[in-house]
Amino acid sequence: MNTPTSNALYTDLSRYYDLMCTDIDYAAQSHCISRFDQLFGNGGKRHLDLACGTGQHIRHLIDKGYQSQGLDLNQPMLELAQQRCPEASFSLQNICDFTVDTQLDLITCFLYSIHYSGNLENLKQCLQQVYLALHEGGLFCFNVVEKNLIRNDSFVRHSVHHEGSEFTFQSGWYYSGKGDTQALKLSVDRKTQDATHVWHDEHPMVAISFAELTALLEPQFDVHLFEHNYDTLQPWNGESGNALFVCVKRPLA
Template identity: 40%
Template sequence: MPATVKSNDGNLYTDLADYYDQFCAEVDYAGQCAFAVRVFDAFAQSGGRDYLDLACGTGPHLQEMTRLGFVPTGLDNSAAMLAQAQVRCPQANLLLCDLAAFEQVYRFDLISCFLYSIHYSHPLNNFAETLRRAFCALKPGGVLVFNTVDANGARQQRKVVTQVQQADALLRFESGWYYRGQGEVLDLRLSITRESADNTQTWHDHHTMTATTLPQVRDLLLATGFEVTMLEHDYDRLAPWTGDSYNAIAVACKPTAAHQQLY
C-alpha cells in the first residue's frame, strides 16, 4: 500500500534533506550568485566580502559564493538542512534560527535571500522584522538582495513540477502558490512522491508565507532605512523594474552614514 506522510510543521525538510538538491536540480545557483556579485560590485560600499545567505538550505549559494571570494555564513531553521550545508561548505559559519531572529550587528557586506524565501517570514510584522535585522547585520554600505513576488501575481503562477530518476526510485516534486485575493497569507503547497518497485511514499506539506505587493516591499525597506532599487527578475542583467511584472529583485543598500542601531 502507498504510504502517505503529511507534514505541516517543517518536518518535510528534515525527512527529505538528502533529496532536496535533486528537487532543485534545475535551479541556477551559479547564475544567482553571479548576479549577486554584480549587484555587490555595483552597489556595495562597505569594503569587505563577508556574506550571509538567509534560508541557506543545503548551502549551494554558500559554496558558490565562497568560490567567488566571499567569506560565507548561512542561516536556516532546519538542522537537517544545515548538516548538509556543513558538508557542502565546511568553512561556512552556520546559524540555526528563524529569519526574524538573527542578532548579528555590523557584520556583513552582502546578505542574500533567494528562492522567494524572504516570504517565509510570517506574518507581516515578522517580514518587517527580518528586514530590520538584516539592516542591523549589514555594515554601513552593505547590501541586501532578495527576490520577491507580488501576491496578486502569485495567483497567476503555474505549478512547478520536477522529476528525478534515481537508481531505485522516481522522485516527483510539485509546488505552487495560492492566494485568496486579500489579506497577508500566501500559501505554498508542496507534494513530493517517491515511487519505487516496492513502495510509494507521498509527502504533503503546507507553508504559510507572507503576501505582499512589490510597492509594499519597497516601502517596508525604505521605512527600515535602506536605499532601495527594484530590479526586474532577470539574473542576466541589472534592469530597473518597470512596474509591469509581478516578480522583482530588491536591492537594499544600507547608507554609509547609518551607524545607529534599530534596537
C-alpha cells in the same frame, strides 16, 4: 512575535532537497549577486545567507572570495551545508529574529525564502534584523513574489530519477486575495517499483505587494528592483509578478 522553530518538510526531506533543485542555476544566481555587489555594495566581503538550505549559494560565493556564513531553521539542512562548505560557519536561527556577532557587507536570501517570515509583523522584524546586521553601505539582495499577481492555477513541476526511484516535485503559490498570508503548496512523490510515497506540505508565507515592501524598506535602504532574471540585470518592468530586490543600507542620519 510568533515564529516557528522548524519546518517539517525541510527536516524530513533534507536529503532530497538538492534533487528538488536540480533545475536551479546556483552558479548563475550567485554570479548575478556578486555583480549587484560590485555595482551597489561597499566593497567588503563578509556575507550571510538567510535560509541557506544546503549551502549551494554559499559554496559559489566562497569560491568568489566571500567570507560566508549561513543560517537556517532546520538542522539537517545546515548539516548538509556544512559538509558542502567546511570553511563557512552556520547557525540554527530563524530569519525573523536572528543576530550576528560581526556586521556584514552582503546579506542574501534566495528562492523566495524571505516569504517564510510568515506574516507582515514577522517580515518587519526580519528586515529590522537585516538592517542591524549590515554595515552602512552594505547590500541586501532577495527575491519576492507580488501578492496581487499570483496565479493560483500555476505551478512548477519536474521529475528526476535517483537511485532506482522517480521523484516528482511540484510547487505553486496560492493567495486568497485578502490578508498578509499566502500559501506555498509543495508536493513530492517518490515512486519505486513497489510503492509510491507522497509528501504534501503547505507553508504559511507572507503575502505582500512590491509597493508595500518598498515602503517598508525605504526608510532605511535605497531600494532597486530588477527583473527576476539572473542572466541580464534589467530594471523591473512594473508588470512581472516576481522581482529581485537590491537594497543598500543608508548611512545613519
